[in-house]
């Protein structure tokens with residue numbers, strides 16, 4: 001199966017972001033992809049974290065989910081819907097959720113970001129726990145024979161989550177890595193997760209200067225089970241594609257049976 005990572009530079013206009021997402025999904029389908037993934041926060045990079053509250057949807061309702069469902073059906077794609085805000089149990093919070101839509105337009109999986117990002121270097125500071133409610137459930141699904149595990153952005157720094165998906169063919173990491181941390185850690189972490197789990201990794205990202213003043217690292221990437229970068233888009237909107245090859249997965253695991261050697 002060909003897979004596609006869509007990179008965006010989302011802003012505060014939800015309608016414009018949804019149009020861009022649809023255009024990139026169309027481009028993925030035109031390039032022959034059977035699965036396409038959108039970045040974290042594809043529908044909104046607002047001025048304040050709390051902007052997500054007004055946008056939050058109930059599961060199964062709302063314009064963001066309607067767009068994803070229609071695109072999956074019309075384009076005959078598996079869509080990993082980056083993240084969108086889904087109402088949380090706690091008042092004043094949202095879940096940062098990846099919804100997966102199958103080519104029938106139905107929701108095939110839901111994953112709520114487990115690890116909430118916090119960073120403060122004196123110039124930039126983030127604290128997702130102010131508005132987000134953390135998830136707790138690792139989630140995997142089957143995309144036409146491709147066993148796929150789900151994670152979101154900062155989860156990438158927690159290898160124990162990725163281990164829970166073993167064995168799988170692909171792990172998705174929709175992201176909005178900061179420019180500062182991404183420059184140092186993004187590729188290193190993605191390739192490490194691919195190598196240690198001997199699977200493909202698809203990482204669609206936010207990449208560029210956003211209207212809210214934030215700068216994200218981009219470098220949407222597809223990595224193979226040997227840690228080779230198959231495709232990368234440094235900055236700006238666009239789509240990168242690569243093929244998932246079951247023979248490559250089998251070859252890597254047979255030549256270096258590290259997964260079979262796990263003791264802990």
Ligand SMILES: NC(=O)CCC(=O)C(=O)O
Pocket residue numbers: 040117152153154155157175176177178181182185
């Ligand atoms: N949105 C996020 O989770 C950002 C994570 C990040 O930038 C990191 O360095 O980790």
